[in-house]
Each structure stands twice: as structure tokens, then as C-alpha cells.
Amino acid sequence: MSIDELIENFEFFDSWEDKYRYIIELGEKLPPLAEKYKTEDWLVKGCQSQVWLVPHKEGDDMYFEGDSDAMIVKGLIAIVLQIYNHKRPQDIKSLSIDEIFNKLGLKEHLSPSRRNGLEAMINKIKFYAG
Amino acid sequence: MFDVMKIRQEFPILAQKINGKPNTFLDSGASAQKPKCVIDKMTQMYLHEYSNVHRGSYFLSEEITSAYEEARRDVQKFINAGSDSEIVFTRNATEAINLVAASYGRKYLTSADEVLISEAEHHANLVPWQVLRDEIGFKLNICRVNDDGSFDFSDFKNKLSPKTKLVAITGMSNVLGTVFPLAEIIAEAHNIGAKVLVDACQLAVHRKIDVQVLDCDFLAFSGHKTYGPTGIGVLYGKYDLLDSMPPYQCGGDMVDKVTYEHTTFDVPPARFEAGTPAIVEAIGLGEALRFLQNIGMDNIAAHEDELTSYGMEKLSSISGLRHIGQAKEKSGILSFVIDGIHPQDLAFILDKEGVAVRVGHHCAAPLVHRMGYESVARASLGVYNTKEDIDILCQAINKAKTFF
Numbered sequence: 152m153s154i155d156e157l158i159e160n161f162e163f164f165d166s167w168e169d170k171y172r173y174i175i176e177l178g179e180k181l182p183p184l185a186e187k188y189k190t191e192d193w194l195v196k197g198c199q200s201q202v203w204l205v206p207h208k209e210g211d212d213m214y215f216e217g218d219s220d221a222m223i224v225k226g227l228i229a230i231v232l233q234i235y236n237h238k239r240p241q242d243i244k245s246l247s248i249d250e251i252f253n254k255l256g257l258k259e260h261l262s263p264s265r266r267n268g269l270e271a272m273i274n275k276i277k278f279y280a281g
Numbered sequence: 282m283f284d285v286m287k288i289r290q291e292f293p294i295l296a297q298k299i300n301g302k303p304n305t306f307l308d309s310g311a312s313a314q315k316p317k318c319v320i321d322k323m324t325q326m327y328l329h330e331y332s333n334v335h336r337g338s339y340f341l342s343e344e345i346t347s348a349y350e351e352a353r354r355d356v357q358k359f360i361n362a363g364s365d366s367e368i369v370f371t372r373n374a375t376e377a378i379n380l381v382a383a384s385y386g387r388k389y390l391t392s393a394d395e396v397l398i399s400e401a402e403h404h405a406n407l408v409p410w411q412v413l414r415d416e417i418g419f420k421l422n423i424c425r426v427n428d429d430g431s432f433d434f435s436d437f438k439n440k441l442s443p444k445t446k447l448v449a450i451t452g453m454s455n456v457l458g459t460v461f462p463l464a465e466i467i468a469e470a471h472n473i474g475a476k477v478l479v480d481a482c483q484l485a486v487h488r489k490i491d492v493q494v495l496d497c498d499f500l501a502f503s504g505h506k507t508y509g510p511t512g513i514g515v516l517y518g519k520y521d522l523l524d525s526m527p528p529y530q531c532g533g534d535m536v537d538k539v540t541y542e543h544t545t546f547d548v549p550p551a552r553f554e555a556g557t558p559a560i561v562e563a564i565g566l567g568e569a570l571r572f573l574q575n576i577g578m579d580n581i582a583a584h585e586d587e588l589t590s591y592g593m594e595k596l597s598s599i600s601g602l603r604h605i606g607q608a609k610e611k612s613g614i615l616s617f618v619i620d621g622i623h624p625q626d627l628a629f630i631l632d633k634e635g636v637a638v639r640v641g642h643h644c645a646a647p648l649v650h651r652m653g654y655e656s657v658a659r660a661s662l663g664v665y666n667t668k669e670d671i672d673i674l675c676q677a678i679n680k681a682k683t684f685f
Contacts, residue, residue: 167300167633168684175684199641199656200625220655221623222685 154234154251161255170256171223178225181232184218195271200224202268206279212237215276219268227260227269235276243280248273283580289665291316291572302635305673310455310483310614310661311639313508315569322568323510326561334560335534335551349560352567353550356515359570360481360500361491367523369516369550370563374482375405377501377516378449380553381478382409384526385499386447392418394446397475399437399461400426400651401454404644406480410449420444430457430606430652438469445475452484456643456652456659457606458589458614460488467497476522482506486663487585487613489578492517504562508664509569513562516553523549530555573664581664585613588662592671599678605652615660616643619678622685624658630681636674 152160164170184193188205195202200221207214214236217228234251235243252258260269289295292314297304306314326348332341334349350365357365371377390396396410400423414421424440425433441448448470453460463484467477478499481490485502492500499522504513518526528535528546532555537545546552573581592615596602601620619627624640631638640658642649649657660674 171630171633172684199628200623201655221625223626223629224623 152233157230157233158251158254174226174230175222176226177229178219178222178227181218181225181229182216184216188216189218195268195275200268202228202272204272204275206276209237211239213240213243213280215279217272224268227257228272230255230257231269231272231276240280244277283576283584285584285665285667288576289667291318292665293317293320295665299635299637300633302633303673305634305636305670305677307660307662307666307670307674308637308639309486309663309666310506310659312505312511313486313663314665315510315565316508316572318572319509319565319569323561323565326564331561333557345560345564348564348567349558352563355567355570356517359490359574360485360515360517361493362517363493364520366549367517367520369518369523369553370558371501371514371516371553372512372559373505373514374480374501374503375514377499377514378406378478378480379409380516380529381449381499381501381518382413384529384553385476385522386410386413386417388525388527390417390419390446393444394419395422395442395444396420397422397424397437397440397445397448397450397470399424399432399450401430401432401457401459401461401648402449402451402645403455403480403482404646405482406449406451406478407647419446426454426457426459426648426651427608428652429608430454430459430611431608432459432461432466434462434465437466441469441473441475443473445470445473447476447478449478449480451480451482452490453481453487453613454606454645454648455483455614455661456616456645456648456657457608458483458611458616459606459608460484460610460612462610463495463497467495471496483613488582498522504566504569507566507569508572509566510559510562512559513566515566518549520549523553526552528552528555532556534558576664582612584664585662585666588666588668588671589613589615591668592660592662592674595671595675596678599675599682601682602678605649605654605657613662615662616657617660618654618657619682622681624656626685627658627678627681630684631674631677634673634677634680636677638674 193203202219205216219225334346353365353368356368422440424437470477476498479497481500481502500517505511535555589612605616628640638660
């Protein structure tokens with residue numbers, strides 16, 4: 152699914168309940184992270200839930216695996232990975248996720264006060280991208 | 282006559298809709314909302330009565346200095362201290378505890394001593410002692426709470442030794458809601474010659490405090506949890522003890538005589554209030570404490586005790602809900618987890634329903650781990666909360682359960 156398709160899907164929801172159910176579904180579909188990665192080393196700091204992020208290289212591109220013990224957070228991770236995965240590091244660094252989250256109506260989840268780990272995770276992705 | 286609906290009218294923010302829903306504010310344990318009288322008083326000070334304190338010999342400075350010192354007497358009355366010279370204004374309770382650690386701790390504690398705290402301490406009453414332990418080399422002992430969240434008095438007695446110089450302990454846990462048996466704790470500690478610092482951040486909001494009856498040596502609480510502004514906290518210390526302590530920070534307003542070679546320091550509390558203080562915030566705090574006293578701390582405690590029992594009972598009817606902290610002596614705090622729902626996910630759904638709770642480790646990570654969790658949800662009650670707030674919380678939790 153492309154980001155445009157995702158945005159289209161989100162436009163379809165007229166209640167927050169439907170939107171959150173869909174986010175939870177996205178989280179359920181996200182392949183779980185291998186247990187060996189669920190360690191302090193891959194933990195993203197500064198979250199109210201546990202968030203793990205593991206970077207990989209694939210030719211010139213990067214992709215990430217992520218997971219969380221919270222389901223809504225995991226769904227949000229699925230969206231973030233959808234946005235960033237299989238891109239070149241320079242594209243990862245220059246990409247404006249705010250705009251996409253705005254279109255998804257999820258801007259509130261990027262606010263630092265949320266401490267849900269998304270902001271920290273995005274910073275970490277950009278850090279791994281160099 | 283305690284009338285919660287009348288009290289609610291004093292808090293304009295509660296009338297505001299959150300995500301289109303009534304504002305069900307259940308996070309007063311983190312910071313309480315402010316009554317109009319506090320907001321108005323502070324606005325009035327800035328509009329008509331502002332200048333620096335203890336400085337100019339002109340009308341405005343004299344006016345605000347007397348208002349600032351009047352606020353100190355409001356604090357004195359609130360905790361029934363023997364003298365207003367025993368009240369030090371700090372930035373918050375954290376700074377008050379750090380002040381004791383830095384000043385009293387560095388002067389009086391040695392590597393041969395022990396400091397005793399409890400498992401239920403907020404990081405603010407744990408980390409300063411760990412850091413000081415690493416610097417000085419004293420032993421930091423930690424006494425237990427029971428699995429139900431009650432204070433384990435026999436463990437406390439066991440861990441109290443002739444080497445214990447200081448007991449730094451909470452009056453009321455911000456996670457468990459347990460009210461600690463302070464009078465007995467302080468009496469035991471004094472028997473072996475230890476000093477006692479009470480972290481009264483939660484206690485000051487929910488219970489009447491009398492430092493002369495308690496006989497504690499230090500007591501700290503924050504302004505923003507007692508319905509006052511942020512940026513202001515209180516350290517109470519027995520005068521002779523404060524007078525024997527060196528300054529914490531140095532600068533203006535805390536000195537006696539200054540030459541290029543040498544400085545002598547002012548007496549307490551001025552000695553511990555270096556620089557321009559949070560003047561308007563102190564005055565706002567005084568107003569907040571008067572607001573509480575007009576309602577009556579015993580009336581507030583009775584209201585919150587009733588709400589706490591109601592909340593415990595209502596929450597218990599939700600299947601899969603587990604309470605954290607079920608001590609008999611408990612008030613104001615309802616911590617829980619729901620089987621199969623991460624507290625963070627729960628908070629997302631509650632927020633959409635206009636319900637504000639806090640999730641996480643509540644700045645007491647070791648305690649949350651000791652109770653067997655990584656993260657818990659906490660609904661904390663204030664003077665303005667109602668049974669309806671609890672009902673809305675329970676409905677929202679039941680709604681959240683349909684998502685997972």
C-alpha cells in the first residue's frame with residue numbers, strides 16, 4: 152500500500168473510532184520483531200510504551216523493522232515505516248512526515264508532549280539515515 | 282457545607298470541552314487546575330502591584346514585599362509551622378529536597394552514616410539521595426511497601442539503625458495513594474536520633490498537615506499540586522536546623538555583608554532564597570492555600586475519601602481490571618491496569634472521550650516495577666472531581682475494551 156492509498160483510506164473514516172480501529176489493524180498486520188531485537192540496544196528512549204527500532208540496509212536503500220508493546224503505537228509505527236521504508240538515506244532525511252501525518256489527521260501524535268515514542272522514533276530513523 | 286458543584290465553578294477550565302466531550306480531568310496528582318481566585322490574584326499583581334521584593338524603598342516594592350511575606354505566613358498557617366522563618370520558597374518540591382540534600386546532606390552526612398527512604402518514593406526523593414550517596418559514600422537503605430501498597434512498618438523498623446542519620450520519606454504515595462503512618466515513622470526515627478524529611482507533595486493536597494504535631498524536621502511540597510501556580514514550592518525546616526545549614530545557592534537577597542574578600546550570609550529563610558524569587562507565584566500559592574483552608578482540609582479529605590471508595594468499587598466491577606495499591610489507608614489515587622490493554626493505548630482512547638489520566642511509571646519507576654508492571658494508568662482525584670467523573674472514566678474504559 153502506498154502512502155497516497157493510506158491517506159485515501161484515512162479520508163474514508165468519519166469517526167475517530169473507525170480510524171483507531173484501522174490503526175490497530177495496521178499494528179496487528181505489522182510483522183512482529185524477532186525476540187532477539189527486543190533488547191535495550193534497540194529500544195527507543197523517551198516513550199511511555201516500549202518501542203523498538205532496527206535499521207537495515209538493502210543496496211542503496213534503507214528499511215526498518217519496528218515494534219511496540221502498545222497496539223495503537225504499533226499501528227502508528229506501521230504507518231511511519233510505510234513512509235520511510237525502502238528509501239535512500241538522503242530521501243529519508245529530507246522527507247517531511249508532518250505533512251503526511253497532517254493529511255492522515257494524526258498530527259497530534261507527533262507532538263512531543265505525547266511521549267508515545269513516535270517523535271523519538273522518527274528522530275532515530277533520521278539518525279540512522281546519517 | 283461542601284458543595285462540589287459550587288467548587289467546580291471556581292475552576293473555569295473544567296467547563297471547557299475536550300475533543301467535544303466534557304472535561305473529565307483525573308490528573309490532578311500530576312498538577313492541579315487553578316481556581317479563579319489564584320488566576321485573578323496573579324493578574325492583579327502584574328496589572329497593579331508589581332515590582333521586585335526586598336529592594337526598593339518605594340510604594341510598589343513595599344506593597345509587593347508585604348504581599349510576598351504574607352504568602353509565607355499563608356504557608357505557615359497551612360502547615361501550622363511555629364514561625365514564618367521556617368518557610369523557604371523554592372522553585373518546586375524537587376528543589377526543596379535538593380536543597381536539603383545539598384545543604385544539610387553535605388554538611389552532616391558522612392560515609393559512616395545511613396539514609397533511609399521507602400520503595401514508594403517519587404524520583405525526586407530518590408535520585409538526589411543516590412547522587413549524594415555516590416558523592417559522600419553513605420549507605421542508602423530502602424524500606425518496603427507490602428504487595429497491597431501499605432507501608433511495611435516492621436521492615437522500616439528493621440532498616441532503621443543507630444547509623445541512620447536521615448529518613449526521607451513520602452507522606453502519601455503518588456502511585457499507590459497510600460497515606461504513610463508519618464507520626465509513628467517520625468517518632469521511631471527520632472528515637473534513634475535521625476532527622477526526618479517528609480515529601481508531602483501528595484499529602485498536602487489531600488490531608489491537613491500540622492508540622493508541629495508531626496514533629497518532622499523538614500517537609501517539602503509543591504505549589505502547582507496544591508492548586509497554586511507552577512514555579513513555586515515550599516521547604517519547611519525547623520528553624521535551628523535551617524540556621525545551622527550553609528546556603529544552597531548564592532547571590533542577591535541572601536547575604537548579610539559582602540566585600541570583595543568575604544561574604545556573610547543572611548538568616549533563614551532569606552539565606553536559602555538567592556536571587557529574585559518567583560514573587561507573583563508565591564503570592565498565588567498563598568491565595569491557593571487560603572482557598573483550600575476556606576473549604577477546609579478535613580472537608581476536602583472527606584470528599585476525596587468518599588470518591589476514592591466509590592472509584593475503587595466502580596473500577597472493581599470492570600472485568601480484567603487490576604488495582605495497584607489497595608491499602609486501607611489510601612486516598613486520592615486510583616492506579617490500575619486492564620488485562621490485554623497497554624496503559625498507553627488506554628490513554629489514547631480515554632483522551633478521545635475527554636478523560637485525562639496519566640500512564641507510565643509516574644516518576645516512580647522502581648516502585649511500578651516492584652508492583653510488577655512496566656507502566657500503569659493512574660486516575661488522581663482533586664477537590665473538584667465528582668462521582669460522575671468516575672462514571673465517565675469507567676464508561677470510557679469499557680469503551681476502550683471494545684477496541685482490543
